[in-house]
Amino acid sequence: MGDEMISKNASLVGKRIKMMRLARGLRQKYLAERLEISQANMSNIESGRCAVTIDHLIILREIFACSMNDFFVDIEKSGDKFSDKGYSVEDLFKIVAKLKG
Incomplete structure (x- = not known):
């Protein structure tokens, strides 16, 4: 697996973390504090500029249940889309977040 694939996967995981956070109405600063990292590092994870660690995923799993x-x-x-409807995971989290108000 090349660096390009790792970066794409890091970006997809980061987007999912962001969508999960937004769907639950949590602030980036809250997650950063729980992970014991800076808010800038949390932003980098969510944007895919930095890969999340396994230890952080375990904590996030607990936070997001x-x-x-x-x-x-x-x-x-490829495309990170559900084949039958064309919705990505991010699309679904945005819908849920809007429904929650």
Whole structure:
């Protein structure tokens, strides 16, 4: 696996973390404090400029009350889209966040 693939995967996981955070109404600063990292580092994770560590994913899994798989859903499929509807995981989290108000 090349660096380009790692960067793409880091970006996809980071986007999922951001969407999960927004869907739950949490601030980036809150997650940064829970992970014991700077808010700038949290921003870099969410934007895919920096990969999240396994230890941080374990903490995030507890915060979001989700499974580890939720961070990696369909990551190996190109386009990161659900084939039958064309919605990405990020699209679905945005919809949920809007419904929550």
